[in-house]
Amino acid sequence: MNDSRKSFKREAPDQRQDALIDATLSLIATGGPEAATVRNIALKAGVTQGLIRHYFSTKEDLIGAAYERHMTTMRYATYSTLERELPGAVARLGALVTASLSPPVTDPRAMALWAGFIQSVQRDTAMRAIHEKTYFQFRDQLQVLINEAFIEVGQPKDKMDLRKFAIACNAVLDGLWLEGSALPDTFETGELPAIGLASIGAILGIKLEV
Amino acid sequence: MNDSRKSFKREAPDQRQDALIDATLSLIATGGPEAATVRNIALKAGVTQGLIRHYFSTKEDLIGAAYERHMTTMRYATYSTLERELPGAVARLGALVTASLSPPVTDPRAMALWAGFIQSVQRDTAMRAIHEKTYFQFRDQLQVLINEAFIEVGQPKDKMDLRKFAIACNAVLDGLWLEGSALPDTFETGELPAIGLASIGAILGIKLEV
DNA sequence: TATGAAATTATACAAGTGTATAATAAGAAG
DNA sequence: CTTCTTATTATACACTTGTATAATTTCATA
Numbered sequence: 001m002n003d004s005r006k007s008f009k010r011e012a013p014d015q016r017q018d019a020l021i022d023a024t025l026s027l028i029a030t031g032g033p034e035a036a037t038v039r040n041i042a043l044k045a046g047v048t049q050g051l052i053r054h055y056f057s058t059k060e061d062l063i064g065a066a067y068e069r070h071m072t073t074m075r076y077a078t079y080s081t082l083e084r085e086l087p088g089a090v091a092r093l094g095a096l097v098t099a100s101l102s103p104p105v106t107d108p109r110a111m112a113l114w115a116g117f118i119q120s121v122q123r124d125t126a127m128r129a130i131h132e133k134t135y136f137q138f139r140d141q142l143q144v145l146i147n148e149a150f151i152e153v154g155q156p157k158d159k160m161d162l163r164k165f166a167i168a169c170n171a172v173l174d175g176l177w178l179e180g181s182a183l184p185d186t187f188e189t190g191e192l193p194a195i196g197l198a199s200i201g202a203i204l205g206i207k208l209e210v
Numbered sequence: 211m212n213d214s215r216k217s218f219k220r221e222a223p224d225q226r227q228d229a230l231i232d233a234t235l236s237l238i239a240t241g242g243p244e245a246a247t248v249r250n251i252a253l254k255a256g257v258t259q260g261l262i263r264h265y266f267s268t269k270e271d272l273i274g275a276a277y278e279r280h281m282t283t284m285r286y287a288t289y290s291t292l293e294r295e296l297p298g299a300v301a302r303l304g305a306l307v308t309a310s311l312s313p314p315v316t317d318p319r320a321m322a323l324w325a326g327f328i329q330s331v332q333r334d335t336a337m338r339a340i341h342e343k344t345y346f347q348f349r350d351q352l353q354v355l356i357n358e359a360f361i362e363v364g365q366p367k368d369k370m371d372l373r374k375f376a377i378a379c380n381a382v383l384d385g386l387w388l389e390g391s392a393l394p395d396t397f398e399t400g401e402l403p404a405i406g407l408a409s410i411g412a413i414l415g416i417k418l419e420v
Numbered sequence: 421t422a423t424g425a426a427a428t429t430a431t432a433c434a435a436g437t438g439t440a441t442a443a444t445a446a447g448a449a450g
Numbered sequence: 451c452t453t454c455t456t457a458t459t460a461t462a463c464a465c466t467t468g469t470a471t472a473a474t475t476t477c478a479t480a
Contacts, residue, residue, distance in 0.1 A: 118392065122318050171388075178388075199378040
């Protein structure tokens with residue numbers, strides 16, 4: 001009858017969900033959370049708006065899923081290179097610092113995304129849970145690396161000290177990442193990784209620079 | 211005629227403007243940027259919505275003014291105590307670190323505000339300008355303090371080194387401030403200032419703890 | 421007390437918001 | 451080829467948004 005109705009192709013549920021999350025992230029990165037309207041998301045994902053509700057019972061669900069995916073992606077971008085990094089724990093730690101403070105991790109779009117999400121951590125319990133989860137995942141992974149580095153240089157530390165070191169190093173990374181992402185043009189190439197290596201090296205008392 | 215019309219009192223323009231900014235900040239802190247609608251702002255400020263446009267030609271203007279005020283307030287809260295802090299440059303630096311990582315600077319509401327604003331730094335040139343301004347103000351002030359501390363301990367540094375130290379120390383403060391504000395319950399009282407003092411002390415090679 | 425500038429209210433408007441629901445079409449299963 | 455599930459489209463709805471503009475009221479000044 002109505003041949004003006006849009007023809008479509010069924011996709012595997014996972015792929016559609018992914019496409020919707022992709023579209024959401026892309027929109028928030030570019031135009032902030034307010035740009036991620038259901039209509040924009042649907043448009044970008046190449047579907048009509050009604051479909052969103054078929055996969056996510058509410059828009060907040062979709063936003064939450066997008067946040068979790070973004071943080072996981074960032075963590076993966078930071079840690080994935082380390083697995084092939086064999087030389088030793090200290091070298092791996094140095095590589096982590098460099099990776100955390102270089103593109104694509106240090107990136108204005110990623111920061112805009114992160115900021116758009118973090119702002120809702122206070123009042124939205126679901127978002128807070130996701131934040132806590134990803135934050136501790138990252139910090140714990142960092143703590144493992146720090147522990148191994150201390151062992152490697154023959155100065156093992158106890159759990160309490162390790163915790164403090166992990167918090168401090170994580171703060172350095174967060175802070176530098178933030179500065180570099182928010183005002184990328186005010187730092188020379190390689191400046192942030194260099195400062196990160198020197199600072200974390202000083203905090204731990206382990207020389208990280210090559 | 212129409213006696214249902216709201217009676218009002220003229221206020222000094224500056225005070226009204228302040229009241230509108232206050233209302234804006236309060237709303238963003240509590241409910242995020244999306245809660246800061248012109249109607250909510252007017253309601254909270256005890257005026258009707260049309261008045262906003264009389265003081266700010268657009269809502270973005272108001273948001274920008276609110277951002278600048280918030281950052282200035284935070285900077286003031288961080289630095290104001292230092293003026294009476296006489297003992298010396300190292301002590302002043304230590305006091306700054308402690309102040310930066312304790313209430314009221316470290317505060318979930320302040321963080322929500324900051325995040326709500328920072329997210330628009332990328333795409334809004336006006337907001338970016340405000341961000342750059344306040345960021346450099348803070349970092350430069352920090353650099354002055356670091357310089358004085360180095361001189362006090364008899365190890366003066368050149369400008370380039372000072373810049374790197376300021377960036378690093380600022381990152382530590384930002385990072386710890388962020389962690390403490392986002393997840394206040396996961397740190398013991400005084401833990402963050404202690405970690406901050408130890409870390410910045412290690413980075414500079416100056417003992418800051420008492 | 422009368423005048424006038426501008427601070428303030430009131431109202432209207434077009435556009436956009438998230439959500440709900442009914443209609444349709446695709447594609448697998450039989 | 452037919453049936454049936456459900457992925458997808460289409461449409462409607464009630465509400466909120468920022469802005470524009472006209473109507474009023476306040477208060478300083480003369």
